[in-house]
């Protein structure tokens with residue numbers, strides 16, 4: 001089955017009691033049991049809920065995995081994943097993961113004696129060199145937020161298999177339409193469904209997909225024990241969004257490519273980061289492991305002042321955190337998504353004060369470029 005067909009049909013059956021083609025929203029906390037020990041597969045909605053279960057099956061199919069789990073947000077999903085670890089464990093992460101992942105590791109989970117180490121995972125030797133006797137997990141993001149660095153999925157999967165580490169990929173930027181980490185031997189894929197998967201900037205959600213049954217069982221146990229589950233309404237919203245994921249991503253890809261090409265021709269812009277440009281240092285690798293280069297671009301205007309003027313001047317592009325919605329969003333990583341990262345660390349990972357990030361929407365691309373053009377003229 002092709003991706004678009006799976007997006008619309010996988011795990012989705014007409015409701016047996018009414019024939020309703022759309023999955024009902026099962027707003028219930030509990031389920032009546034026929035007799036002691038006999039139920040219809042549901043006991044309590046924190047453990048499982050029929051609407052959430054449909055989404056979990058659907059995302060598993062899209063990521064070519066055996067099982068899916070839905071959480072209240074991307075961070076709730078990541079929190080559950082890190083609960084696979086125990087006090088004293090060491091985790092190696094991509095140096096410019098999502099700011100919230102950095103914050104969770106460095107400012108929350110460090111209190112539980114978990115050691116989070118951030119390295120440049122674009123070079124597998126850096127990951128190898130960071131290995132300690134207590135290393136248990138490698139967590140990467142590719143493309144990374146916000147500088148669009150690419151990490152070699154096969155190389156990470158191989159290294160983790162050799163050393164019995166759990167490998168995790170945050171696939172939020174690429175989406176399952178453009179990249180399936182499990183196909184490369186990665187153990188766990190995590191998404192902020194808040195972004196492209198739902199795609200309409202109107203809910204929060206996190207999704208996890210895996211193949212290994214022991215790991216799945218453990219994570220389901222953690223999910224019901226910690227309780228950060230996705231609500232039935234959000235699961236329904238997310239299922240609705242996924243039906244158009246393929247067509248939205250096609251447009252995000254073509255629009256982003258045009259915007260990146262236009263940006264790279266502007267004298268006032270120092271640097272454009274987009275994996276689809278042949279000038280991107282890992283364009284080849286992106287081509288190898290992705291189908292399309294995503295809708296995210298970042299570019300450097302050279303200083304905080306210039307970035308400020310630019311961001312104040314955009315009209316169509318909305319100045320906001322988040323990404324992956326149908327509308328174009330523009331943001332300033334150094335003061336917004338990466339504010340928790342200390343200035344010297346920000347500098348090291350390329351999050352300069354002049355860096356602007358754009359989540360290219362699915363509007364008419366001429367309108368997006370016209371807006372960027374008039375804002376750039378004011379810089």
Ligand SMILES: *Cc1c(COP(=O)(O)O)cnc(C)c1O
Pocket residue numbers: 073074075076098100101141145170172173191192193194195204205206
């Ligand atoms: C937004 C985001 C997250 C966190 O997801 P929430 O749904 O906001 O909790 C994690 N990783 C990436 C790459 C993100 O963009």
